Amino acid sequence: MAPTLSTISNSNTWDVKNFVVNEGHGVKGLADMGIQILPKQYIQPLEERITSSDVVSEEQSIPVIDLSNWKDPKVDNMICHAAEKWGFFQIVNHGIPIKVFENVKDATHRFFALPAEEKRKYSKDYSCTNNVRFGTSFTPQAEKALEWKDYLSLFYVSDEEASALWPPACRDEALQFMKKTELVIKKLMETLIKGLNVKEVDEDKESLLMGSKRINLNYYPKCPNPELTVGVGRHSDVSTLTILLQDSIGGLYVKKLGSDTWLSVPPIDGALVINIGDALQILSNGRYKSIEHRVIANGGNNRVSVPIFVNPKPNDVIGPLQQVLESGEKPLYKQVLYSDYVKHFFRKAHDGKDTVDFAKI
Numbered sequence: 001m002a003p004t005l006s007t008i009s010n011s012n013t014w015d016v017k018n019f020v021v022n023e024g025h026g027v028k029g030l031a032d033m034g035i036q037i038l039p040k041q042y043i044q045p046l047e048e049r050i051t052s053s054d055v056v057s058e059e060q061s062i063p064v065i066d067l068s069n070w071k072d073p074k075v076d077n078m079i080c081h082a083a084e085k086w087g088f089f090q091i092v093n094h095g096i097p098i099k100v101f102e103n104v105k106d107a108t109h110r111f112f113a114l115p116a117e118e119k120r121k122y123s124k125d126y127s128c129t130n131n132v133r134f135g136t137s138f139t140p141q142a143e144k145a146l147e148w149k150d151y152l153s154l155f156y157v158s159d160e161e162a163s164a165l166w167p168p169a170c171r172d173e174a175l176q177f178m179k180k181t182e183l184v185i186k187k188l189m190e191t192l193i194k195g196l197n198v199k200e201v202d203e204d205k206e207s208l209l210m211g212s213k214r215i216n217l218n219y220y221p222k223c224p225n226p227e228l229t230v231g232v233g234r235h236s237d238v239s240t241l242t243i244l245l246q247d248s249i250g251g252l253y254v255k256k257l258g259s260d261t262w263l264s265v266p267p268i269d270g271a272l273v274i275n276i277g278d279a280l281q282i283l284s285n286g287r288y289k290s291i292e293h294r295v296i297a298n299g300g301n302n303r304v305s306v307p308i309f310v311n312p313k314p315n316d317v318i319g320p321l322q323q324v325l326e327s328g329e330k331p332l333y334k335q336v337l338y339s340d341y342v343k344h345f346f347r348k349a350h351d352g353k354d355t356v357d358f359a360k361i
């Protein structure tokens with residue numbers, strides 16, 4: 001029987017988690033019912049909520065790098081400097097048509113507007129492939145409090161597989177976004193690798209740095225008590241590099257390196273947010289930083305974001321690159337199978353930067 005607004009308000013007697021997670025309604029299903037009070041399953045401990053005293057100032061934020069004159073070596077220096085000191089930056093004038101961004105954001109809204117029965121076909125229990133997964137929160141089975149977010153996660157294998165298995169509501173736009181960002185991703189990676197004294201990116205290196213890609217479509221519905229919960233908890237990405245498209249709503253916060261303060265990442269029309277992931281932190285022996293970030297919930301608007309996670313291949317072994325250690329630097333990380341690293345990340349709740357301990361010597 002469909003729950004009524006009054007049973008929903010009393011989340012002691014109604015199984016919210018079953019409705020949202022197992023029945024595949026997602027948190028959007030909950031928000032669409034018009035709940036006025038946040039169910040207790042979403043109330044985060046105080047230390048996980050972001051307050052104004054945690055934020056430095058709205059004026060200070062991550063670097064914005066203009067790529068219109070990429071031939072200028074200063075641009076390469078800015079990219080490597082941002083990767084070392086901030087772990088996060090935005091790029092503008094990158095040459096990717098804005099229409100591609102608009103299309104994939106519209107497609108994200110279109111997918112999440114589908115009825116629960118349609119979206120559920122792509123959930124872990126029903127999806128005919130591990131490469132397509134609709135879900136909610138992060139790891140509901142391991143989390144003490146749920147996160148206010150639904151997602152569709154698409155692991156790219158080939159155009160043919162995407163055409164056959166990705167949801168028609170968003171597959172062409174997601175694929176187009178991946179294709180149109182390819183060149184920028186390649187150039188960013190070459191710049192970063194040159195900055196590590198690696199002269200040549202051969203086939204093995206290319207696989208390690210960008211052998212696989214995953215695109216997520218994130219949906220954060222309007223929330224009745226945004227101050228009590230989070231959109232995404234504190235984490236760093238397990239990718240080498242993440243390319244993130246956010247809409248105009250805002251809500252992404254990034255930890256300032258070496259401090260306990262958080263900076264908001266303001267939406268800039270036409271910009272992409274770039275961040276270093278754990279795999280590149282490990283490969284660079286800690287020179288490039290994968291930085292903790294999180295997303296707040298929003299009381300006034302629905303929000304979407306679309307990250308492309310650029311990764312090693314699942315079967316690659318990652319550890320500090322030999323070229324980085326040539327100068328006599330001591331390795332900080334051991335060699336680990338990348339899929340073991342990712343499985344470790346996905347089997348626990350978000351816990352800030354703790355995932356990287358898995359690879360520490």
Ligand SMILES: COc1cc(/C=C/C(=O)SCCNC(=O)CCNC(=O)[C@H](O)C(C)(C)COP(=O)(O)OP(=O)(O)OC[C@H]2O[C@@H](n3cnc4c(N)ncnc43)[C@H](O)[C@@H]2OP(=O)(O)O)ccc1O
Pocket residue numbers: 124130133135137138151153155212214232233235237238239277309311312313314338339340342343346347
């Ligand atoms: C969702 O909210 C998020 C997501 C993120 C993501 C940040 C990233 O950086 S994603 C980039 C990750 N890298 C890759 O995907 C490339 C390499 N891929 C692999 O190594 C494998 O494909 C695999 C991801 C390890 C899955 O391999 P498989 O053999 O299929 O293993 P399983 O046993 O099925 O899965 C292991 C474990 O992980 C859970 N899981 C798998 N895929 C996802 C997914 N896309 N989203 C969420 N969880 C996933 C799966 O349920 C399994 O857990 P069990 O407990 O059921 O064993 C950042 C922030 C966010 O909020």
Ligand SMILES: O=C(O)CCC(=O)C(=O)O
Pocket residue numbers: 216218232237244246251252293294295304305307
């Ligand atoms: O929605 C955002 O702005 C960031 C999402 C994020 O950090 C992630 O999906 O890994």
Ligand SMILES: [Fe+2]
Pocket residue numbers: 235236237293
């Ligand atoms: Fe992230």
